[in-house]
Amino acid sequence: MSRPTGVAAAPLPGAAEEFLVWMAVEKGRAANTLEAYRRDLRRYVAWLQAPGTAAGTTTVTAATEADVTAYVASLRASGLAPASVARAVVVVRALHRYMATERLADIDPTVRLETPRRPSGLPKALSEAQIARLFDAVATNAPLDSHQIAVRRRDSALLEVLYGSGLRISEAVGLSLGDIDLDSRLLRAFGKGAKERVVPLGSLATAALGSWFADGVRDRLAPPRWRSRDDQAAVFLNQRGGRLTRQGGWLVLSGYARLAGLSDVVSPHVLRHSCATHMLDHGADIRAVQELLGHASISTTQLYTKVVTDRLWAVYAQSHPRARR
Numbered sequence: 001m002s003r004p005t006g007v008a009a010a011p012l013p014g015a016a017e018e019f020l021v022w023m024a025v026e027k028g029r030a031a032n033t034l035e036a037y038r039r040d041l042r043r044y045v046a047w048l049q050a051p052g053t054a055a056g057t058t059t060v061t062a063a064t065e066a067d068v069t070a071y072v073a074s075l076r077a078s079g080l081a082p083a084s085v086a087r088a089v090v091v092v093r094a095l096h097r098y099m100a101t102e103r104l105a106d107i108d109p110t111v112r113l114e115t116p117r118r119p120s121g122l123p124k125a126l127s128e129a130q131i132a133r134l135f136d137a138v139a140t141n142a143p144l145d146s147h148q149i150a151v152r153r154r155d156s157a158l159l160e161v162l163y164g165s166g167l168r169i170s171e172a173v174g175l176s177l178g179d180i181d182l183d184s185r186l187l188r189a190f191g192k193g194a195k196e197r198v199v200p201l202g203s204l205a206t207a208a209l210g211s212w213f214a215d216g217v218r219d220r221l222a223p224p225r226w227r228s229r230d231d232q233a234a235v236f237l238n239q240r241g242g243r244l245t246r247q248g249g250w251l252v253l254s255g256y257a258r259l260a261g262l263s264d265v266v267s268p269h270v271l272r273h274s275c276a277t278h279m280l281d282h283g284a285d286i287r288a289v290q291e292l293l294g295h296a297s298i299s300t301t302q303l304y305t306k307v308v309t310d311r312l313w314a315v316y317a318q319s320h321p322r323a324r325r
Contacts, residue, residue, distance in 0.1 A: 012038070012041055012042060012045060013045065013059065013060055013061075015060060015061060015095075015099050015104045015105070016041050016045065016060060016095060018098075018102075018104070019041075019094070019095050019098045019099070020034055020037060020038060020041075022098060023037065023094075028194055028195075030170075030192055030194070032170065033192070036087070037091050040087065040088045040091040040092070041091060041092075041095065043088065044060070044071060044088070044091075044092050044095075045060060047071050047074065048060060048063060048067065048071070060095070060099070060105075061099060061104060061105040062105075063096070063109050064109050065109040065110075065111075065112065065113070067109065068092065068096070068109050068110055068113055069113065071092070072085070072089055072113070075088055075089075086115060089113070089115050090115060092110065093110040093113060093115065096108045096109055096110045097110065124265065124270050124273055125270065125273045125274040125276075125277035125278070126262070126265065126266065126270060126271075126274045128278060130260075130262055130265075131163060131274060131278075133260040133261070133262065134159070134256060134257065134260045134262060134266065135156075135159065135160075136260070137256040137257075137259035137260040138152065138155055138156045138159060138256055139156075140152065146220055147220055147221075149217065149220075150217045150218070150220035150221050151221070151239065153208070153211050153212045153217050154212055154218070154221065154236060154237065154244075155252050155256065156208045156211070156212070157205070157208040157209045157211070157212040157235075157236070158172060158236055158244075158249060158252060158253075159252075159253065159256070159271070160202070160204050160205035160208040160209070161175075161187070161201075161205050161208075161209070162253070162268055162271040162272065162275075163271040163272075163274060163275050164201065164202040164204060164205035164275070165187060165189075165199045165200065165201060165202070165205060165275070165292070166199070166272050166275035166276060166289075166292050166293050167189055167199075167272065168191065168268070168269070168272060169246050169249045169250060169268035169269070170246050171189040171190060171191060171294075172236070172249060172268075173234075173236055173243065173244045173245060173246055173248070173249050174189075174190060175187065175189070175234070175235040175236065176230075176233040176234060176235060177233050177234075177235060178233065179235070180201075180209060180235060182201070182206055182209060182210055182213075185200060185201040185202075185203075185206050186198055186199070186200060186201060187199060187201055189294065191294040192294070195294060197291070197294050199292050200292075209235075218237065221237040221238070221239060221241055222237065222241050223240065223241030223242075226241070227241075227242060230243060231243050236249070249268060250267070250268055253266060253267070253268055253271070254266070254267075272293065275292075275293075276289050276292075276293055279292075
């Protein structure tokens with residue numbers, strides 16, 4: 001009988017909580033990343049504590065190499081995506097390494113554990129024609145009241161920033177007024193691990209932001225009284241006058257994707273992928289694209305070069321008279 005792989009609602013043991021604090025303070029992991037780690041660790045703890053094997057239940061600090069190996073096998077058998085299995089194994093390994101280093105456990109049972117290879121799936125990208133359709137969906141000739149005009153200008157600015165500067169959705173909605181310099185056409189973004197980078201604003205993104213800030217348009221979404229300084233400083237506001245959330249930004253994009261007939265292929269990250277792919281299509285240096293996107297490793301950015309190469313081969317095969325011989 002195999003142990004379940006469901007996520008338990010019970011709190012994590014103290015060692016695991018200390019590990020998460022260490023990941024936040026010492027490693028600078030983002031809140032969303034830590035929440036994913038917490039879910040992975042809850043699944044692991046629940047599996048270790050569930051009855052149903054000859055070994056019986058055990059704790060994180062007492063887990064053996066055989067326990068960890070069996071857990072990884074159960075993840076694979078449960079139907080989890082390979083990327084999710086790889087992340088779960090990385091988290092479990094990091095936890096046990098931390099506990100052994102801090103002398104919270106006698107051994108590290110993951111020393112000989114192989115990390116499953118994360119599949120190098122190619123990022124999706126829209127064509128430039130599809131990007132044009134998406135932005136056409138934001139523009140409208142229909143009569144709008146002042147509130148609707150404000151919402152449209154906000155949405156246009158958000159989409160231009162996502163595609164024009166290649167920001168993650170969390171980076172875009174996290175922008176504050178002090179992060180934008182329209183005169184220099186630059187913005188400051190805070191990426192994974194709160195890493196700061198300065199990236200350029202394209203002319204269309206600059207114009208869209210200028211329209212959003214001009215003539216008190218942004219103030220039309222402001223509340224009578226700000227709930228917090230963070231809301232007051234936010235570049236992008238929701239319709240209640242608070243800072244737009246990641247989920248809110250996704251809903252904005254998905255609404256226009258439906259209007260453009262692209263709802264099956266568009267997400268905030270697809271705009272980021274499209275930004276990188278189109279820049280490489282037009283001859284951008286891969287190091288410059290790495291800097292723009294805030295990738296820690298050039299190998300991440302190199303995924304886009306394969307997209308560009310695959311597209312080049314497809315065009316070549318269709319158009320060159322000797323390509324198919």
